[in-house]
Amino acid sequence: MSTPAKSTKSAPVTLEQKRAQYAWQYAESGIGVSGDKYRNLAKAAPALIMNNGLMQTLAFLNSKNERHHQALAEHIRRWLSVRGGGPDRDVGFEAGMKAMLDFAPDQYRQATDEALLILRWIRQFAAAL
Amino acid sequence: MFQAHAALFLYATSPVHMGSGQAFGLIDNPIARERHCEHPVFPGSGLKGAIRHRFHSLPGWTEDEKGEKLLDRLFGPESRAATLHAGAISLGDAQLVAFPVRSVKQGYVYATSAHALARAARLLAQLGVAGMPATPTALAPGQTCVANPELLNTDKLHLEAFEYRNDAPQTEKLEKVARWLADKALPTGDAHAYFRDKFARHLVLLADEDFNWFSKNATVVEPHVRINNNTGAADSGGLFYTENLPPETLMLGSLMASRERSGKDNGLDAQTVLAQVIGAINGQLLQVGGDATTGRGLVAARLINGVSL
Numbered sequence: 001m002s003t004p005a006k007s008t009k010s011a012p013v014t015l016e017q018k019r020a021q022y023a024w025q026y027a028e029s030g031i032g033v034s035g036d037k038y039r040n041l042a043k044a045a046p047a048l049i050m051n052n053g054l055m056q057t058l059a060f061l062n063s064k065n066e067r068h069h070q071a072l073a074e075h076i077r078r079w080l081s082v083r084g085g086g087p088d089r090d091v092g093f094e095a096g097m098k099a100m101l102d103f104a105p106d107q108y109r110q111a112t113d114e115a116l117l118i119l120r121w122i123r124q125f126a127a128a129l
Numbered sequence: 130m131f132q133a134h135a136a137l138f139l140y141a142t143s144p145v146h147m148g149s150g151q152a153f154g155l156i157d158n159p160i161a162r163e164r165h166c167e168h169p170v171f172p173g174s175g176l177k178g179a180i181r182h183r184f185h186s187l188p189g190w191t192e193d194e195k196g197e198k199l200l201d202r203l204f205g206p207e208s209r210a211a212t213l214h215a216g217a218i219s220l221g222d223a224q225l226v227a228f229p230v231r232s233v234k235q236g237y238v239y240a241t242s243a244h245a246l247a248r249a250a251r252l253l254a255q256l257g258v259a260g261m262p263a264t265p266t267a268l269a270p271g272q273t274c275v276a277n278p279e280l281l282n283t284d285k286l287h288l289e290a291f292e293y294r295n296d297a298p299q300t301e302k303l304e305k306v307a308r309w310l311a312d313k314a315l316p317t318g319d320a321h322a323y324f325r326d327k328f329a330r331h332l333v334l335l336a337d338e339d340f341n342w343f344s345k346n347a348t349v350v351e352p353h354v355r356i357n358n359n360t361g362a363a364d365s366g367g368l369f370y371t372e373n374l375p376p377e378t379l380m381l382g383s384l385m386a387s388r389e390r391s392g393k394d395n396g397l398d399a400q401t402v403l404a405q406v407i408g409a410i411n412g413q414l415l416q417v418g419g420d421a422t423t424g425r426g427l428v429a430a431r432l433i434n435g436v437s438l
Contacts, residue, residue: 044370046350051350124153
C-alpha cells in the first residue's frame with residue numbers, strides 16, 4: 001500500500017467531473033455578468049440546440065449581441081476548445097464557425113453532444129448559484 | 130405463465146409524453162428512455178393503465194360494478210381490494226422500431242437501425258409472430274441504406290444537418306422489411322394509406338450510433354410558460370421545457386395473457402382473455418402518457434396474434 005497523496009488539488013478523476021468544474025466557473029461568471037438573464041438563457045439553450053442545431057444556436061447568440069448571449073456563447077466555445085485539445089479560451093465567433101464548417105459529420109455530432117453535456121451542468125449551477 | 134401472445138404495434142399520430150419524472154438534465158420533463166441505448170420506451174405499466182382506461186369508452190360499456198369486476202378479472206384488482214389476485218393480462222414495455230427524421234428530400238424519412246430491427250424481430254419471434262423478413266446487418270457510422278433512390282442527392286442522404294453515404298448492397302433486404310412493416314404494423318384504413326405507402330418507400334437504415342443520436346436529439350422539445358391573468362404576458366418563474374416523442378414514431382410492445390387468476394371456477398381461459406383485450410383496442414386510437422388535455426399521447430394500436438408457444 002502506498003501512502004495516500006497529499007491533499008493538494010488533484011486532477012479530476014472523470015471527464016464528467018471536469019465538465020462540472022468548468023461549468024461551475026462559467027456559470028459563476030455568467031451569473032456575475034447578467035444574473036437571471038444568463039440563468040434563463042442557460043435553461044433555454046439545450047432546447048435551442050436540439051431544435052435548431054449547434055451552429056444556428058451559436059449564430060443566434062452572436063446576433064443578439066447582449067451580454068448574457070455573448071457570455072453563454074463564449075462559454076460553449078471555450079468548452080469545445082478544451083474538449084478539442086485546445087486552450088480554455090474563446091476562439092471567437094468567426095473562428096469557431098469556420099472550424100465547424102470544416103467538421104466531418106461525426107465531429108459535428110460530437111461537438112453538439114459536448115455542448116449539450118456542458119450545458120447540462122451550466123444549467124444546474126446557474127439555477128443554484 | 131402466459132399461454133396466449135400478441136404483438137402490439139403502436140404508431141404515434143400526435144406527440145407522446147411518456148414521462149420519466151423530473152430530471153436534472155437538459156430538459157426539465159424528459160421522456161422515458163431505455164438505459165443502455167437511450168431509445169424512447171413506453172413503460173408497460175403506463176400502457177396497461179391506458180388500455181384498462183380504454184374499456185370505459187367502449188360502445189355499450191356501462192359504469193357499474195359488473196364492468197369493474199370484469200376489469201379486475203382481466204387487469205387485476207386495486208391493491209386495497211379484499212381478495213388479491215394477479216391480472217390475466219401482461220403488457221410489456223414498447224420499444225422503438227422507427228423514428229421520423231427531417232430530410233432534405235421528401236420531407237422526412239422513417240429512420241431505423243440494425244439494432245432496432247433485430248430487437249423487433251426477436252420480440253416477434255418470442256411472441257410466436259412469424260413472417261418478418263430477414264433484418265439487414267449493421268452499417269458503419271456515416272453510412273446509410275435507403276429503400277428508394279428518390280431520397281438521395283447522387284449517393285448522399287441528407288438528414289437534418291448530416292450527410293450519409295448510401296451503401297447499396299442491402300437495399301433489397303431493407304425494402305422487404307419496410308414493405309412488411311408497412312402492411313403489418315402501421316394502422317389500417319384509408320386515412321393511413323399515405324403513411325403506409327411512405328413507410329414502405331422511405332424507411333432508411335442508419336448505423337446504430339447514428340440512429341441512437343437522432344432518437345435522443347431529434348425529439349420535440351417545447352418551452353412552457355405560465356400566462357399572468359392580469360397582464361396576459363408570461364409570468365416569471367413558470368418556464369420549463371418538456372420533451373415529446375414525435376408523431377409518426379413506430380413502437381412495438383407485447384401483449385400476453387394467462388387464464389384468469391381470480392380463483393373462480395368458471396374463469397376465462399387465456400385465449401378468451403386475449404381476445405377480449407384485442408377486441409377492445411385493435412385498430413383503435415389510444416391515449417397513452419401525460420398531457421392528454423393538450424392533445425398528447427394519441428397512438429394507433431395494431432395487434433398481430435402470435436401462435437401459442
